[in-house]
Amino acid sequence: MGKVNVCLKRGYITVTSLIAILSALLLAITLFSHGYFEDEEVEKMHAGLHAMYVISIVTLLLTILGVYGxxxxxxxxxxxxxxxxxxxxxxxxxxxxxxxxxxxxxxxEMKRHYLDMLPLPNANEGFLDGLMYVQSELQCCGLDQGYQDWGYNISSSCLCTEESTNPCVAAPRNSSLSEFMVDDQPVMIYKEACLPYLIGDEISGINAALGIMMGVILLWMLAAVLGVVILCRLSQKDETPAVVYSPEAKAGNYAVLVDAAEYT
Incomplete structure (x- = not known):
C-alpha cells in the first residue's frame, strides 16, 4: 500500500470538513424551521423538511467516514x-x-398567485399585512394596477415620504387618504405597482439559491476528485530496492593493510 502525500491528505480533510460544517448548518436550519413555523405551515413543508433532514444527515455521516478513512x-x-x-x-x-x-x-406561477389575491380589500389579513410592509419598503402601491387595486380604501403604506425615490402621483380626492390632505394639497402616493418588484425579488432569491447550490456541487466534486486520487495512491505498491547477490561478499574479500608482526 502506497503512502499518501501529506499536502494531499490535508487538502482532502479540509474540503471534507468544510462539507461537514455546511451539512451541520443545514441540519440546524432544518431543526429551527421545524420548530419555528406553525403546525399548518410545517404540514405544507413536510416533504421539503424531510428531504433536508435526509440530505444533511447522510452527508454528515459520509464526511465522518471520509475523514476517518x-x-x-x-x-x-x-x-x-x-x-x-x-x-x-x-x-x-x-x-x-x-x-x-x-x-x-x-x-x-407567482404572478398568477398574486393576481388571485385581487381585489385587495377582499384578501386575507396575513397577505395584506405583508403587502403593506412591501409597499413601504419597496415604495410601490397595489399589485397590478397600482393604487387602483385598493379601490376606495387605499392603504396608508402607499403614502410617499420625503425620502421617496420612486415616482409618486396624487391620490384620488374621494379616497380614504383624503384625511391626510393639508391646505387642500393633494396626497401623494406611490405610482408603480408592487407585482414586478415582488416577482423580481423572489427570482433574485431563486438565483442566489441556485448559485449557492452550484458552489456546493463544485465543492463536492472537488472532494470526490481528491478521494479518488487518495484511493489511487493507496492502491499503488511502494517499490523496494532489489537485493543483488555478490560472490565476493560471501568470500570475505578483505585486504590486510598493516602486518600485525610490526607491533609485537
Whole structure:
C-alpha cells in the first residue's frame, strides 16, 4: 500500500470538513424551521423538511467516514465516501438543471398567485399585512394596477415620504387618504405597482439559491476528485530496492593493510 502525500491528505480533510460544517448548518436550519413555523405551515413543508433532514444527515455521516478513512489510510471508508459524494453531486446537478429549466415558469406561477389575491380589500389579513410592509419598503402601491387595486380604501403604506425615490402621483380626492390632505394639497402616493418588484425579488432569491447550490456541487466534486486520487495512491505498491547477490561478499574479500608482526 502506497503512502499518501501529506499536502494531499490535508487538502482532502479540509474540503471534507468544510462539507461537514455546511451539512451541520443545514441540519440546524432544518431543526429551527421545524420548530419555528406553525403546525399548518410545517404540514405544507413536510416533504421539503424531510428531504433536508435526509440530505444533511447522510452527508454528515459520509464526511465522518471520509475523514476517518483519510486519517487511518483505510480504503473502504474512502470508497463509501467517494461513491456517496459522486451520487450526491449527480443528484444535485440534475436538480440544478431542472430548476434552471422551470425558472421562467415559476415567474408566471407567482404572478398568477398574486393576481388571485385581487381585489385587495377582499384578501386575507396575513397577505395584506405583508403587502403593506412591501409597499413601504419597496415604495410601490397595489399589485397590478397600482393604487387602483385598493379601490376606495387605499392603504396608508402607499403614502410617499420625503425620502421617496420612486415616482409618486396624487391620490384620488374621494379616497380614504383624503384625511391626510393639508391646505387642500393633494396626497401623494406611490405610482408603480408592487407585482414586478415582488416577482423580481423572489427570482433574485431563486438565483442566489441556485448559485449557492452550484458552489456546493463544485465543492463536492472537488472532494470526490481528491478521494479518488487518495484511493489511487493507496492502491499503488511502494517499490523496494532489489537485493543483488555478490560472490565476493560471501568470500570475505578483505585486504590486510598493516602486518600485525610490526607491533609485537
Amino acid at each position: 483519510a486519517c487511518k489510510e483505510k480504503q473502504w471508508p474512502l470508497i463509501v465516501f467517494t461513491v456517496g459524494i459522486i451520487l450526491g453531486s449527480l443528484f444535485m446537478t440534475a436538480c440544478e438543471i431542472r430548476a434552471l429549466v422551470v425558472r421562467p415558469q415559476l415567474a408566471e
